[in-house]
Amino acid sequence: MTGYTATVTVRLKQGVLDPEAETTKQALERLGFELESLRSADRFELDLDAESADDAADRADEMAERLLANPTIHDYAVEVEPRE
Amino acid sequence: MPREAIRVTVAIVQFGGSNCDRDAERALDHLGIDAELVWHEDGIPDDASGILLPGGFSYGDYLRAGAIAANSPVMAEVREAAADGTPVLGVCNGAQIGSESRLTPGAFTTNASARFQCERVTVRVENADTPWTAAYEEGEVIELPIAHGEGRFEVTDDRLATLNDEDRVLFRYCEADGAVTPAANPNGSKENVAGVLGERENVAVLMPHPERITLPDVGKTDGQGVLRGFEA
Numbered sequence: 001m002t003g004y005t006a007t008v009t010v011r012l013k014q015g016v017l018d019p020e021a022e023t024t025k026q027a028l029e030r031l032g033f034e035l036e037s038l039r040s041a042d043r044f045e046l047d048l049d050a051e052s053a054d055d056a057a058d059r060a061d062e063m064a065e066r067l068l069a070n071p072t073i074h075d076y077a078v079e080v081e082p083r084e
Numbered sequence: 085m086p087r088e089a090i091r092v093t094v095a096i097v098q099f100g101g102s103n104c105d106r107d108a109e110r111a112l113d114h115l116g117i118d119a120e121l122v123w124h125e126d127g128i129p130d131d132a133s134g135i136l137l138p139g140g141f142s143y144g145d146y147l148r149a150g151a152i153a154a155n156s157p158v159m160a161e162v163r164e165a166a167a168d169g170t171p172v173l174g175v176c177n178g179a180q181i182g183s184e185s186r187l188t189p190g191a192f193t194t195n196a197s198a199r200f201q202c203e204r205v206t207v208r209v210e211n212a213d214t215p216w217t218a219a220y221e222e223g224e225v226i227e228l229p230i231a232h233g234e235g236r237f238e239v240t241d242d243r244l245a246t247l248n249d250e251d252r253v254l255f256r257y258c259e260a261d262g263a264v265t266p267a268a269n270p271n272g273s274k275e276n277v278a279g280v281l282g283e284r285e286n287v288a289v290l291m292p293h294p295e296r297i298t299l300p301d302v303g304k305t306d307g308q309g310v311l312r313g314f315e316a
Contacts, residue, residue, distance in 0.1 A: 016193075016238060017196060017236070017272060018194075019194050019195065019196055019197065019198035019272075020194055020198055022198070023198045066155070067147070067151065067155055068147070070148060070151070070184065070191050072183075072190060072191040072238060072239065072240075073191045073193055073238050
């Protein structure tokens with residue numbers, strides 16, 4: 001078994017309104033910053049032991065499907081790195 | 085048969101953070117519908133002939149409103165009961181739990197205003213041919229309170245078209261005269277949807293709170309009809 005960190009990034013699907021991101025963008029503009037758009041995402045870092053990086057990715061994928069993301073509104077991405 | 089033998093006992097499932105559980109109990113009691121508060125870890129009683137998922141902030145709305153409660157063990161029992169035809173109603177946070185557990189379609193997410201909204205709204209009854217709406221006429225406009233930060237109904241356009249075809253939209257936010265307009269949409273819900281049916285008509289969720297507009301002592305009683313779904 002090897003230690004891995006699986007990073008799951010959960011984002012709203014393209015086209016789904018993100019009122020919190022819009023509010024954050026407006027707050028930045030009030031501070032005088034200029035920006036075209038702002039997207040936000042949730043990032044989960046999962047430390048786990050697995051037989052291989054693929055195995056770790058599969059498990060993180062299942063966690064995203066079951067709980068971390070809501071497939072109705074979210075897309076997600078999984079990245080796996082060996083853990084130091 | 086004696087009346088007691090057909091008595092309806094609604095299990096009101098309490099999670100940590102539920103806060104409309106006792107309101108629901110009082111409202112059901114007023115309608116003569118027996119109800120029992122059930123702590124989620126204790127499971128659904130065998131004699132429960134209905135299940136209400138109440139409003140509140142289960143698990144502090146961590147991750148997404150309803151997401152953690154939707155994956156708690158009691159929900160396996162709720163799904164089983166729903167599949168057996170037991171009436172299941174989700175209100176507000178209960179609606180979020182219902183959609184997160186995939187008992188009902190779509191998702192309830194952050195209001196378009198990005199604010200918590202606590203106000204009276206009017207909704208139009210879209211389908212009066214369900215246990216939850218049989219007390220109303222199709223097209224009838226009723227007043228209901230809302231109190232939520234994550235009530236914006238989101239669903240893919242294709243799925244929503246299917247829901248419309250299958251008459252599974254129960255209520256839409258509307259003007260006092262019944263017109264469904266963007267201005268009458270408090271939270272940016274797709275097509276002003278305020279409540280939907282699950283796969284079968286014994287399962288329903290809605291963001292507004294019928295239990296808060298049921299007791300005559302506190303004013304109007306427009307919400308009674310929804311709760312009477314448990315008697316059907």
